[in-house]
Amino acid sequence: MDIKKVTVAGGGVLGSQIAFQSAYSGYDVTIWLRTEASIGRCQPKLDYLHATYLKTLDAMKQNPAAYAYGLMPREDVTPQSCEDAKAKVEAAYKGIRLTTDWDEAFGDADLVIEAVAESVQQKIDFYTELAKHLPERTIIDTNSSTLLPSQFAEATGRPEKFLALHFANEIWSHPTAEVMRHAGTGDEAFEATIAFAASIRMIPLRVNKEQPGYLLNSMLVPFLNSAEALWANEVATPEDIDRAWTLGTGAPAGPFRILDIVGLTTAYNIGIMDPRSKDPNTVQGKITAKLKEKIDRGELGLNAGKGFYEYPKQ
Amino acid sequence: MDIKKVTVAGGGVLGSQIAFQSAYSGYDVTIWLRTEASIGRCQPKLDYLHATYLKTLDAMKQNPAAYAYGLMPREDVTPQSCEDAKAKVEAAYKGIRLTTDWDEAFGDADLVIEAVAESVQQKIDFYTELAKHLPERTIIDTNSSTLLPSQFAEATGRPEKFLALHFANEIWSHPTAEVMRHAGTGDEAFEATIAFAASIRMIPLRVNKEQPGYLLNSMLVPFLNSAEALWANEVATPEDIDRAWTLGTGAPAGPFRILDIVGLTTAYNIGIMDPRSKDPNTVQGKITAKLKEKIDRGELGLNAGKGFYEYPKQ
Numbered sequence: 044m045d046i047k048k049v050t051v052a053g054g055g056v057l058g059s060q061i062a063f064q065s066a067y068s069g070y071d072v073t074i075w076l077r078t079e080a081s082i083g084r085c086q087p088k089l090d091y092l093h094a095t096y097l098k099t100l101d102a103m104k105q106n107p108a109a110y111a112y113g114l115m116p117r118e119d120v121t122p123q124s125c126e127d128a129k130a131k132v133e134a135a136y137k138g139i140r141l142t143t144d145w146d147e148a149f150g151d152a153d154l155v156i157e158a159v160a161e162s163v164q165q166k167i168d169f170y171t172e173l174a175k176h177l178p179e180r181t182i183i184d185t186n187s188s189t190l191l192p193s194q195f196a197e198a199t200g201r202p203e204k205f206l207a208l209h210f211a212n213e214i215w216s217h218p219t220a221e222v223m224r225h226a227g228t229g230d231e232a233f234e235a236t237i238a239f240a241a242s243i244r245m246i247p248l249r250v251n252k253e254q255p256g257y258l259l260n261s262m263l264v265p266f267l268n269s270a271e272a273l274w275a276n277e278v279a280t281p282e283d284i285d286r287a288w289t290l291g292t293g294a295p296a297g298p299f300r301i302l303d304i305v306g307l308t309t310a311y312n313i314g315i316m317d318p319r320s321k322d323p324n325t326v327q328g329k330i331t332a333k334l335k336e337k338i339d340r341g342e343l344g345l346n347a348g349k350g351f352y353e354y355p356k357q
Numbered sequence: 358m359d360i361k362k363v364t365v366a367g368g369g370v371l372g373s374q375i376a377f378q379s380a381y382s383g384y385d386v387t388i389w390l391r392t393e394a395s396i397g398r399c400q401p402k403l404d405y406l407h408a409t410y411l412k413t414l415d416a417m418k419q420n421p422a423a424y425a426y427g428l429m430p431r432e433d434v435t436p437q438s439c440e441d442a443k444a445k446v447e448a449a450y451k452g453i454r455l456t457t458d459w460d461e462a463f464g465d466a467d468l469v470i471e472a473v474a475e476s477v478q479q480k481i482d483f484y485t486e487l488a489k490h491l492p493e494r495t496i497i498d499t500n501s502s503t504l505l506p507s508q509f510a511e512a513t514g515r516p517e518k519f520l521a522l523h524f525a526n527e528i529w530s531h532p533t534a535e536v537m538r539h540a541g542t543g544d545e546a547f548e549a550t551i552a553f554a555a556s557i558r559m560i561p562l563r564v565n566k567e568q569p570g571y572l573l574n575s576m577l578v579p580f581l582n583s584a585e586a587l588w589a590n591e592v593a594t595p596e597d598i599d600r601a602w603t604l605g606t607g608a609p610a611g612p613f614r615i616l617d618i619v620g621l622t623t624a625y626n627i628g629i630m631d632p633r634s635k636d637p638n639t640v641q642g643k644i645t646a647k648l649k650e651k652i653d654r655g656e657l658g659l660n661a662g663k664g665f666y667e668y669p670k671q
Contacts, residue, residue, distance in 0.1 A: 211605065219604045246604060248597040258593055258601035262612065266580040279572055283562040287572035290533045290560060291525065292615065294608040298576065301606065 046182075046239050047071055050152040052169065054085030054141065057186055058158035060214045063092040064113055065156075066135035067215075068243040073140045075148035077159075082141045093136040096215065100125040100132070113215035113244045149176040154239060156208060158186045163194060170198035182232045184208035188260075191253050193225040202227035208236050209257050210245070220245035221257040263301070264313060268330070270298030271310070275329035281351045303350035307334055307343050360496075360553050361385055364466040366483065368399030368455070371500055372472035374528045377406040378427055379470075380449035381529075382557040387454045389462035391473075396455045407450040410529065414439040414446070427529035427558045463490040468553060470522060472500045477508060484512035496546045498522035502574075505567050507539040517543035522550050523571050524559070534559035535571040577615070578627060582644070584612030585624070589643035595665040617664035621648055621657050 050073045051062040058074065066072040076082050102109035104122040115128060142148050149155060155177065159169050166187070173183070183205045185192055196202035206228040211217040220240035224233045233249075240247040250257055256264060273284050285297025302310050311334040314320050319327040337343075337350070344350035364387045365376040372388065380386040390396050416423035418436040429442060456462050463469060469491065473483050480501070487497070497519045499506055510516035520542040525531040534554035538547045547563075554561040564571055570578060587598050599611025616624050625648040628634050633641040651657075651664070658664035 217604070219601065221601065246600065248593065248601050250593055250597075252590065252592045254587065254590075254592045258587060258598055259605040261587055261592075262580060262583045262598075262602060263605070265583045266576060269576045269579045273568065273572060273575055276566065276568075278566045278568045278575075279562065279564055283564075284572055284576075286560065287533065287535065287562050288576060290531070291573040291577070292608065293610070294606065296607065 046153040046235065046242075048073070048152050049154045049156065049239075050075055050148050051156045051158055052148075052173075053158035053160070054081060054088065055158060055160075056088070056212065057210055057214075058156075059085055059088035059092060060212075061156055061158060061186065061210060062139055063089060063096070063135055064214050064243050064245075066139050067096065067113075067131050069131075070243070072135075072138065073142060073148050073152070075145070076141060076143055078143060082143065085141060089136065089139060093132060096132040096135075097129055099215065100128050111216040112218045112246075115244075145172065145176045149173060149181070151178065152181050154236075155181055155183045156186060157183060161187060161189055163190060166190065166195055167198045170195050170200075174198075174200040182206075182235055184236055186210060188257075189255075191225065191255060192223065192228070193253055196225055196227055203229035204232045206232055206236060207250075207257075208240060211259075214245065218245045219259070220247045221250050221259070222247050223250035223253065223257055225253050267298050267302060267305075267310065268314075271302075271314075271330045271334075272326045274299075275326060275333050299351040303344040303352055303354075305344070306346065307338050307350055310334060311338060360467040360549065360556075362387070362466050363468045363470065363553075364389055364462050365470045365472055366462075366487075367472035367474070368395060368402065369472060369474075370402070370526065371524055371528075372470075373399055373402035373406060374526075375470055375472060375500065375524060376453055377403060377410070377449055378528050378557050378559075380453050381410065381428075381445050383445075384557070386449075386452065387456060387462050387466070389459070390455060390457055392457060396457065399455060403450065403453060407446060410446040410449075411443055413529065414442050425530040426532045426560075429558075459486065459490040463487060463495075465492065466495050468549075469495060469497045470500060471497060475501060475503055477504060480504065480509055481512045484509050484514075488512075488514040496520075496549055498550055500524060502571075503569075505539065505569060506537065506542070507567055510539055510541055516541035518546045520546055520550055521564075521571075522554060525573075528559065532559045533573070534561045535564050535573070536561050537564035537567065537571055539567050581612050581616060581619075581624065582628075585616075585628075585644045585648075586640045588613075589640060589647050613665040617658040617666055617668075619658070620660065621652050621664055624648060625652060 049065045049070045051058050052075045054074045054076050062072050062074050076085055099111050103120055104125045110117055159165055183199055185207050186209055192205060192207045196205050199205045207223040209221040211219045222236050222240060237247040248258055254261055270284050273279055274281055281299035285299050288294060288297040314331045317327045319325040320331040322328045323332060341347060342349045345354055348354050348356060363379045363384045365372050366389045368388045368390050376386050376388045390399055413425050417434055418439045424431055473479055497513055499521050500523055506519060506521045510519050513519045521537040523535040525533045536550050536554060551561040562572055568575055584598050587593055588595055595613035599613050602608060602611040628645045631641045633639040634645040636642045637646060655661060656663045659668055662668050662670060
């Protein structure tokens with residue numbers, strides 16, 4: 044499976060990053076957007092990534108802590124190689140095409156990465172239309188965080204060439220690529236996606252069965268929940284719970300630092316999916332009630348300047 | 358509450374460390390042992406700690422990575438201060454008294470730290486006899502990892518002066534001290550134990566309610582279980598699950614590295630406490646079956662040279 048032309052469907056935060064990193068890695072990249080207005084919202088994201096990649100390469104010349112895995116192997120970093128890599132950034136920035144035209148976007152794509160809104164119906168509508176424009180050879184990867192590929196396999200019309208490729212935010216420095224097959228995914232598409240992820244300097248992780256939350260969130264959610272339970276039951280303060288974790292495991296951040304990064308609204312939204320959260324006498328009910336109190340006070344986490352901790356204004 | 362005389366009951370791995378660290382910090386320390394044979398088993402542990410503290414102080418003179426929190430504040434470390442601290446190691450080593458005599462051990466103790474075997478009956482027998490020899494003022498802390506202080510509060514005869522003080526292994530470099538009260542613990546004993554823990558250079562964490570597993574294990578057990586579930590369900594390999602965690606959270610070790618350190622037998626013993634582990638069709642049943650396979654092959658973890666990973670022979 045020789046992948047050259049990559050089309051990313053959707054130009055949001057992740058879609059634009061996936062497109063930029065793929066173009067930086069030498070792929071011929073198109074971003075498909077639903078409307079002209081979406082093109083208007085996507086272009087500033089590409090401008091930002093262009094500036095960020097250039098700035099990161101400059102910082103990497105002198106500061107080892109600025110190293111971003113996605114930009115080059117660590118052993119290749121020299122002031123000259125960072126300078127040279129700027130040409131790849133410029134080529135990526137100039138080379139990415141934005142279009143609302145289905146045939147232009149998908150008519151000759153080798154790989155489609157779907158990063159449209161997290162709505163079952165919107166995705167089904169997208170895949171149903173996509174099937175009319177896509178060559179038979181094309182592999183489709185969904186970047187969905189919360190929905191499962193099996194929900195859309197039929198709509199794609201090519202379940203054996205359909206799977207999930209899930210990125211973390213700021214992919215140039217957080218290079219996790221969880222590659223997840225559903226029961227009908229063929230080996231060829233699975234291996235081709237793993238190879239593609241590695242070729243854009245991601246670290247591919249093989250998720251051999253459908254798993255809600257992939258690998259990271261399958262561990263993060265119960266871990267954070269256990270910490271929230273200690274807090275909601277008034278066993279200890281967030282600070283002491285974090286200290287128990289960082290002292291005990293050597294991790295750089297405890298669960299409440301992580302919750303501040305994730306955002307309390309996201310934690311709350313995950314919490315209320317559990318039916319027990321409706322009963323105030325259960326631990327889940329206590330957790331969601333206490334999270335809601337903080338959210339109502341505007342203590343939403345790192346981005347708000349305050350969550351479980353306070354953060355200096357940027 | 359003025360604590361000067363500390364008696365540690367039990368001279369096992371943790372008991373000897375607690376005694377040595379307390380003596381190093383200037384306390385008048387006695388170790389009570391049940392039999393003369395126990396004294397014979399405890400002495401080599403103190404010899405080892407004596408050598409380890411001296412060796413660590415020597416290493417700290419030159420190597421910042423050798424720093425052990427329990428030995429002195431980081432900002433105080435100089436070649437001279439490390440040399441000077443050896444006198445405290447020698448004084449601790451010479452000063453610790455070992456005895457099987459109840460009155461000698463407990464008759465004038467300000468604080469008793471119980472570190473006898475993890476057996477409900479043995480602890481009840483110990484506390485019942487202890488009550489006959491202990492001054493009224495004395496606080497009793499249990500270092501039990503798996504039993505709850507409320508199980509023994511009545512046997513001590515002084516529930517308001519009884520609570521838990523839980524240490525990690527190698528306390529001179531892993532200075533977590535989880536201080537846990539039961540419902541009947543008084544504020545004075547709770548605060549005095551926190552102050553004592555800080556005075557022997559531990560970092561006290563306030564556990565304000567009884568919580569099986571204290572803080573760290575209350576998070577570690579569900580976290581490790583979620584990772585074991587991914588492995589037992591054949592979603593991904595231990596290596597990829599660990600990578601998802603370390604890449605996603607910046608932690609130095611993923612769950613299977615931690616399981617190798619904890620030991621697979623311990624993980625198995627925790628697992629079989631869940632009644633679902635008896636049903637091979639449940640996730641818990643699959644986890645315990647797969648752990649047992651590895652244990653039967655001698656893949657017990659770090660100490661065995663092989664667990665989920667292989668380790669070079671020491």
